[in-house]
Amino acid sequence: xTFWLLLTVNSVTFGGLLxxxxxxxxxxxxxxxxxxxxxxxMFMLGAYFGTTLLSGVRGIRFDFWLAALICALKVAxxxxxxxxxxxxxxxxxxxxxxxxxxxxxxxxxxxxxxxxGGDPISVATPAGLNGFxxxxxxxxxxxxxxxxxxxxxxxxxxxxxxERTQLGAMIRAGVxxxxxxxxxxxxxxxxxxxxxxxxxxxxxFAGLIGGPILSVYPGIDQDMLPLALVVVILGGTGSxxxxxxxxxxxxxxxxxxxxxxxxxxxxxxxxxxxxxxVLRPQGLFGGQIL
Amino acid sequence: xxxxxxxRSLAALVAxxxxxxxxxxxxxxxxxxxxxxxxxxxxxxxxxxxLVGYAGLVSLGHAGLFGIAAYVxxxxxVAGHGxxxxxxxxxxxxxxxxxxxxxxxxxxxxxTFIMITLALGEIIWGLAYRxxxxxxxxxxxxxxxxxxxxxxxxxxxxxxxxxxxIVFLIAIxxxxxxxxxxxxxxxRGTRDQPRRMxxxxxxxxxxxFWAFMFSGLLTAVAGILFxxxxxFISPQALALTASAESLLMVISGGAGTLLGxxxxxxxxxxxxxxxxxxxxxxxxMLGAIFVAIVVFMPEGLVPxxxxxxxxxxxxxxxxxxKLTVATGPRQ
Numbered sequence: 001x002t003f004w005l006l007l008t009v010n011s012v013t014f015g016g017l018l019x020x021x022x023x024x025x026x027x028x029x030x031x032x033x034x035x036x037x038x039x040x041x042m043f044m045l046g047a048y049f050g051t052t053l054l055s056g057v058r059g060i061r062f063d064f065w066l067a068a069l070i071c072a073l074k075v076a077x078x079x080x081x082x083x084x085x086x087x088x089x090x091x092x093x094x095x096x097x098x099x100x101x102x103x104x105x106x107x108x109x110x111x112x113x114x115x116x117g118g119d120p121i122s123v124a125t126p127a128g129l130n131g132f133x134x135x136x137x138x139x140x141x142x143x144x145x146x147x148x149x150x151x152x153x154x155x156x157x158x159x160x161x162x163e164r165t166q167l168g169a170m171i172r173a174g175v176x177x178x179x180x181x182x183x184x185x186x187x188x189x190x191x192x193x194x195x196x197x198x199x200x201x202x203x204x205f206a207g208l209i210g211g212p213i214l215s216v217y218p219g220i221d222q223d224m225l226p227l228a229l230v231v232v233i234l235g236g237t238g239s240x241x242x243x244x245x246x247x248x249x250x251x252x253x254x255x256x257x258x259x260x261x262x263x264x265x266x267x268x269x270x271x272x273x274x275x276x277x278v279l280r281p282q283g284l285f286g287g288q289i290l
Numbered sequence: 291x292x293x294x295x296x297x298r299s300l301a302a303l304v305a306x307x308x309x310x311x312x313x314x315x316x317x318x319x320x321x322x323x324x325x326x327x328x329x330x331x332x333x334x335x336x337x338x339x340x341l342v343g344y345a346g347l348v349s350l351g352h353a354g355l356f357g358i359a360a361y362v363x364x365x366x367x368v369a370g371h372g373x374x375x376x377x378x379x380x381x382x383x384x385x386x387x388x389x390x391x392x393x394x395x396x397x398x399x400x401x402t403f404i405m406i407t408l409a410l411g412e413i414i415w416g417l418a419y420r421x422x423x424x425x426x427x428x429x430x431x432x433x434x435x436x437x438x439x440x441x442x443x444x445x446x447x448x449x450x451x452x453x454x455x456i457v458f459l460i461a462i463x464x465x466x467x468x469x470x471x472x473x474x475x476x477x478r479g480t481r482d483q484p485r486r487m488x489x490x491x492x493x494x495x496x497x498x499f500w501a502f503m504f505s506g507l508l509t510a511v512a513g514i515l516f517x518x519x520x521x522f523i524s525p526q527a528l529a530l531t532a533s534a535e536s537l538l539m540v541i542s543g544g545a546g547t548l549l550g551x552x553x554x555x556x557x558x559x560x561x562x563x564x565x566x567x568x569x570x571x572x573x574x575m576l577g578a579i580f581v582a583i584v585v586f587m588p589e590g591l592v593p594x595x596x597x598x599x600x601x602x603x604x605x606x607x608x609x610x611x612k613l614t615v616a617t618g619p620r621q
Contacts, residue, residue, distance in 0.1 A: 035405065089585060094401060095348060099541065099584045102534050106577025114571060222530060226412050233405060263423065266416020273409040278394050281402055 002138045007255055013144040013213070015251025016151030020206035021224060022231040022243045023158055024199025030175040030238015031188075031195050032087075034094050037101040039203050040225030041108035042079060046071040046204025047216040048112050051121045064126035064208075072205035079200025083193050091189070105221060113218050123211030143212055150209060154202075155244055162240060171195060175238040227254070230273045236283025245285065309455055313448040323519075326451045328559045329458040330515040335539040335551030336465045337508025342537065343546030344469055345501045346481035348404050350533045351391065351411025355506050357418055357528030359384040359513030364431040364523045365424070373437035381510050387414075388506025392499050399484075411533050419525040430524030433517055444518070454515055461508055466548055468504060477501050538576065542583045544590025553592055 025039045053067035062070070082104065090096040129143040162168035173181040174191045182188050207216075214220065231250050235242025253272065257265040276283060313322045334356060341347045359380040366376040395406040418425045425431065436444040444450045468474055479487045480494045487494050517523045526532070535558060543554025558576065566572040587594040 034401065086581070086585065093588075096584050096588060098348075098401070098404065099537075100581055102537075103577045103580030103584065106531075106534070106580065107574050108577075110571055110574035110577065114574075226408075226530070229405065229408070233409075263421045264417070265420055267413055267420075270409045270413045270416065274394060274406060274413070277402060277406045277409065278397050281398060 002136070005135070005138045006140070007259055008252075009138075009140050009144060011252040011255040012248065013147050013251070014255055015248035016148045017206055017210045017213070018227055018231055018251055019151045019244055019247035020154060020209060021203050022228040022235075022247055023154070023240060024195075024202040025228045026232045026235065026237055026239060026243040027171065027175075027195050028199045029232055031171065031178075032097075032192055034097045034101070035229060035232075036196070036199070037098060037225065038082065038105045038108065039199070039228050040221035040223070041105045041112075042075050042200045042203035043207040043210070043224045044112055044216070044221040045078065045108060046075045046207030047123070047211050047220065048116050048121075048207075049074055049204070050208030050211055051116070051123060051216055054123065064124075068205055068208045071208050072201040075204025075207075076197040076201030080193050080197035082200075083196035087192075087196075088189070105225075109218065109221055112221075116216075118218055120215050120217035122215045123208070125212040147209060147213070151247075155240075158240055167194070226270070230269060232283075233273045234276050234284060236285040239283065239285040242283055242285030246283075306459065310452070313451045319447045322447045322451050324559065324563055326447070326454045326519060327563070328556045329451075329454045330512050330519060331536070331539060331559055332552040332555040333458055333461045333508055333515065334512035334536050335543070335555045336461055336548075337505045337512065338536050339540045339545060339551040340465065340468070340477075340501055340505040340508070342540050343544075343550070344474065344477050344481060345498055347395075347399060347498065347502075348537065349395070349407040349505075350404050350530065350537065351395075351407035351409070351414075352505075352509055352536055353528045353530075353532035354411035354414030355384055355388055355391065355509045356513040356516065356532070356536075357414055357523070357525075358387050359510040360517035360523040360527065361418060361425060361431070363514055363517045364433050367433050367435075368431055373435075377437070377514055380514050381507070384510035384513065385503065385506055388503055388509075389499075391506070392502035396495055396498050396502065408530065408533075411528070411530065415525055415528040415530070418528050425525070428525060430522055433521045433523075436518050436521070450519065454519075457511060457515065461511060462548065462552070465508070469548065473497070473500070535576070538580050542579065542591055544592035544594070547590070547592050550590050550592040554590070557591070 021039070021043055025036060028034070028036045028039075049071045050067050053062040053070060054064065055061070086100050086104070087097050090100060125141075125143045129146050131142045133140045133142055133145060160168075162172060170181070170186045170191055171194075173184070173186055174188050178188050227250060231243055231246040233246075234249060235244070235246030249272075250269070253269055254265070257268045261268065312325055316322055316325075334352070338349060338352050341349050362380040362383045363376045366379055367373070371379075391407065391410050394410065395403050398406060419427060421427075436450065438444060439453070442449065444453050469477075476487070476492055476497050479490075480492065480497050484494050487497075516527065539554035539558050540551050541554070542557055543552065544550025557579070561572055561576055561579070565575065569575065583590065589597070
């Protein structure tokens with residue numbers, strides 16, 4: 001019983017982390033129609049920036065949450081630059097854009113290896129969340145519960161942004177029908193930059209938030225990117241609800257797969273992606289952004 | 291025979307003779323091994339190019355097929371079977387897997403096709419990495435011996451190079467016949483105008499399916515050569531990075547040309563092996579080359595250089611000649 005309970009909480013935690021990573025991926029995919037293959041690199045960059053800030057820059061040691069915010073902003077800036085300088089040049093050529101993101105992900109991976117070395121770096125749990133919560137015989141780390149809370153707060157925040165603000169309405173219009181959105185005077189190409197920055201920032205934020213659970217190591221980009229892909233394919237591109245449900249589902253499949261069928265863990269992880277692509281290419285929630 | 295085809299045949303003959311003489315001209319074994327690597331990766335890239343260049347379908351899962359061939363050989367050899375059986379079984383297993391890949395992936399085109407092949411490649415990688423009782427996981431499988439076709443042992447670097455060269459020449463001749471055949475023309479038709487091809491009575495799905503199978507066959511051959519070259523296989527050879535690298539070979543050299551993938555394979559292998567001896571950051575270089583080629587020379591090195599030389603000659607004869615840019619297949 002305790003085993004199942006622990007596994008369930010871990011699954012939901014991991015799902016929450018995946019949501020932070022894949023919400024932006026999904027919006028970018030929905031709006032620009034390309035899978036951003038640097039998304040795992042953004043996650044890794046956020047995590048590595050975070051370890052630097054936490055270990056102290058010029059003697060100033062940053063608070064965990066402040067560091068997470070700075071990471072998010074830094075990575076968002078990088079995302080915006082990449083969209084402006086590289087992807088913009090290839091507007092309309094989806095295949096070329098995908099290949100460029102692939103090339104950049106190689107470059108980022110190598111730069112991180114150069115900057116932070118090949119050893120895994122562990123991230124300390126932020127002060128105040130070191131404790132545990134007892135529930136019967138099961139003991140849950142407080143931080144994992146906090147990650148779930150953060151994911152829910154971000155889900156609600158993103159939902160409000162998309163549903164209630166003008167920017168959100170413009171993004172929804174762009175995902176729905178970019179040509180028509182242009183006709184009614186929405187600068188869709190500007191939206192590209194904003195959404196790319198937003199998605200990258202969220203991924204960078206998720207990188208440091210995930211740090212205390214996953215730690216940071218070379219290759220974490222290649223571990224996280226396929227997961228974000230699976231989530232978004234499962235949920236449907238451009239759909240916030242889809243990426244939320246997809247994240248939780250994949251969180252469960254990943255954790256239960258690793259625990260119960262370790263030999264086939266990746267098989268049962270990617271099988272749903274193949275099935276959805278083949279049987280229902282728009283995803284489970286495709287066509288509905290919220 | 292026109293002048294240009296005569297020139298081409300002569301150039302091809304010179305190239306073949308030069309390639310055959312190569313191992314005897316080079317003293318150092320290291321460079322002979324690099325040459326073998328280039329040739330085996332060139333076969334891989336030729337196979338992928340059938341899909342990427344001629345069918346317009348970008349696959350990010352070919353390393354999975356490559357890996358299946360290599361793992362089947364390694365597994366059967368370790369189990370005590372002979373080389374002939376291992377190679378035959380590897381070809382058959384990879385072709386069956388290719389048919390499965392094709393059946394699933396060909397339901398779509400464009401980005402969705404990329405995503406399906408990527409997911410399938412990750413599944414194969416995940417099995418190789420995690421199904422430890424079968425694949426030995428991260429530790430990989432070591433292959434003790436190389437085969438000795440017609441009694442000639444391939445243990446030495448030079449002998450292996452010659453064998454690889456022979457297979458490579460058959461592969462490139464096969465690919466050349468394939469793309470110049472009526473079937474190849476139909477394949478290019480399905481790339482450029484799938485709806486018109488349907489209207490003309492072609493079964494577009496079937497054309498793409500057989501192109502995928504041929505691509506899988508070349509990939510399997512490359513995978514078998516790979517496992518014999520390294521005498522070792524581990525999940526790393528199947529990872530997404532490996533698929534991306536093979537795609538880089540095709541695109542950097544020039545998708546949809548016969549020589550492009552060969553030049554691309556040479557470029558990537560040389561950057562990875564030779565340049566990495568001098569520059570530590572070769573992975574960064576690989577990514578940067580990739581980005582630069584996609585942004586500045588989207589048609590690849592071979593057609594790109596051809597265009598530049600053409601426009602150079604044209605520029606000399608007529609200074610303001612407007613050059614026509616031949617772009618590769620883009621969706």
